[in-house]
Amino acid sequence: MKTKIIAASFITLSSLLPLKASAQSITGLYVFGDSLSDTGNTFNLTGGLVNPATAIPPSPPNNPAGYYQGRFSNGEIWVDRVGQQLGLTSTPITSLFPTLDFTKQPSIPFPTQGLNFAIGGANSGEENAIVPNLGLPGVLQQVSLFQALLQANQQSLDPNALYAVSGGSNDFLFPKPSVDPTKPKPYENIAQSVSTLAAMGAKNILVFNLADLGTIPAATLNGRNPTELTQATQEFNSNLAKSLDAIRKNQKANIIEIDIFSLVNRVKQNPSEFGFTNVTDACLAQFPICNNDQSEYFFWDAFHPTTAGQKLVADAVLAATTPESPTTIGLLALGALGAVNSISRLKKKSVLNIMSKVTNK
Numbered sequence: 001m002k003t004k005i006i007a008a009s010f011i012t013l014s015s016l017l018p019l020k021a022s023a024q025s026i027t028g029l030y031v032f033g034d035s036l037s038d039t040g041n042t043f044n045l046t047g048g049l050v051n052p053a054t055a056i057p058p059s060p061p062n063n064p065a066g067y068y069q070g071r072f073s074n075g076e077i078w079v080d081r082v083g084q085q086l087g088l089t090s091t092p093i094t095s096l097f098p099t100l101d102f103t104k105q106p107s108i109p110f111p112t113q114g115l116n117f118a119i120g121g122a123n124s125g126e127e128n129a130i131v132p133n134l135g136l137p138g139v140l141q142q143v144s145l146f147q148a149l150l151q152a153n154q155q156s157l158d159p160n161a162l163y164a165v166s167g168g169s170n171d172f173l174f175p176k177p178s179v180d181p182t183k184p185k186p187y188e189n190i191a192q193s194v195s196t197l198a199a200m201g202a203k204n205i206l207v208f209n210l211a212d213l214g215t216i217p218a219a220t221l222n223g224r225n226p227t228e229l230t231q232a233t234q235e236f237n238s239n240l241a242k243s244l245d246a247i248r249k250n251q252k253a254n255i256i257e258i259d260i261f262s263l264v265n266r267v268k269q270n271p272s273e274f275g276f277t278n279v280t281d282a283c284l285a286q287f288p289i290c291n292n293d294q295s296e297y298f299f300w301d302a303f304h305p306t307t308a309g310q311k312l313v314a315d316a317v318l319a320a321t322t323p324e325s326p327t328t329i330g331l332l333a334l335g336a337l338g339a340v341n342s343i344s345r346l347k348k349k350s351v352l353n354i355m356s357k358v359t360n361k
Contacts, residue, residue: 026204026321028114028161029083029090032142032193035072035120035304036166036208036313039079042120043070044094045134056120056131065287067300068307072120074283074300075307079116079164081314086162086321090114093145100137100145110153114161117142121174124167124189129174139167140189143196150200157201162321165193166208168240172232173213173224173303187236191243198253206256206317207244209237211264217282218302237261256320263312267298274298274312 031037040048048055048070057067068075083090091111093100119137121130128136137145143165150157171186184192194205213219214230244255271279276298283290283297283306290297300306305313 025160026086026088026162028112028158029079029086029088029116029164030114030146030161031079031090031116031118031164032139032146033118033164033166033208034122034139034170035118037077037079037116037118037164038070038072038120039077039090039116039118040070040092041094041116041118042131042136044092044098045100045119045136046131065284065291072301072304073307073310074294075310077307077310078314078317079118081311082317082321083114085314085318088113090116092116110149110155115146115149117146118166121170122167124171124186125184129170138189139165140193140196143193147196147200157197159201159203161202162204162206163197163202164206164208164317165190165197167193168236169210169213169303172229172236173218185239187240187243190240191247194244194253194255195247195251198247198251198255202253204254204256204321206258206320207240208258208260208313209240211260215264215268216303217280217285217299221302233261258313258316258320260313263316264298267309267312271298275308 035042043052043055043057043059046056048059052058052070053060053066055070057070057072059068059070060066067073071077071080079090089111090113093115096111096115117137119128119142121128122136122142123129123138125140126138128134128138167190168186190207194207197205210233212230213233214226214228218224219226219229241257244257247253248255267274267276268279271277275295277293277296278290279298281297282299282302283294284301294300294306295308297306298309300309
């Protein structure tokens with residue numbers, strides 16, 4: 001019960017009514033994002049099936065310091081946990097299309113339980129901040145690829161599935177030397193991704209805001225300015241929340257905002273409440289010291305949470321998608337009342353980064 005109480009406080013509802021989504025009615029899980037949600041796409045695209053030790057993220061067999069099966073963490077991430085609870089398997093898109101070229105293989109059987117398009121390093125709109133030379137899609141491009149895949153298979157979007165969108169941190173943590181002022185801003189890309197899904201017929205859309213990028217271990221590495229990152233985070237989250245409100249008014253979609261910003265801040269302020277003893281350092285930076293107590297660390301590397309941190313994200317998502325419990329409904333309603341006109345956010349993943357960058361190699 002404590003987990004649900006904590007998780008419920010990080011959810012902002014689109015209304016005070018029970019969510020349209022429920023564990024019984026959700027028929028698929030579709031994910032668009034970056035390393036926070038990547039269950040193996042970047043790993044596959046960078047040769048992980050051939051040489052897991054040099055892929056991104058590096059996942060050497062039997063190495064306690066390696067990443068877990070292509071995830072940017074030391075274990076399962078929120079997508080895995082939520083899928084298990086809902087009885088759904090969200091297939092990594094690269095398991096079907098190793099090159100992400102749908103036009104060459106348009107007739108591959110379409111998974112019925114969902115797809116995961118999330119790619120570590122994805123920018124909010126186009127391209128990839130970590131692997132810039134492979135033509136990997138940003139979050140908005142992932143949504144466009146989903147549209148193309150549906151068209152290629154002559155299928156329509158499943159309105160009873162759950163759709164998740166996260167991203168934006170890579171735009172700030174790995175900024176380009178010059179930014180085109182005519183290009184959409186990161187929050188606009190995420191909002192457009194949500195709007196596009198709603199226009200396609202998605203009824204239940206999860207949206208994650210950003211954790212405070214100025215407080216993650218990477219904030220002081222490679223010349224980054226923590227103060228500027230915190231300001232960028234706050235502006236992104238505030239503008240995203242306003243944009244999502246506008247989408248609600250114009251499109252019939254149940255937008256469920258997960259407030260990652262508040263979640264991570266609360267963990268940092270009260271680590272023992274969540275079972276952590278270290279919420280400032282990256283576990284990998286202290287190997288092998290942290291090897292025996294990885295679950296007590298919130299950060300696995302300088303950017304990403306441990307699987308214990310990812311579980312908190314999963315708990316928040318599950319609280320939003322299982323309103324059957326009267327207690328949960330009441331808690332969510334109270335959370336919504338307290339969050340009126342506040343920034344409704346969700347966690348986007350604290351960006352992805354290859355191990356070499358994480359350890360400043």
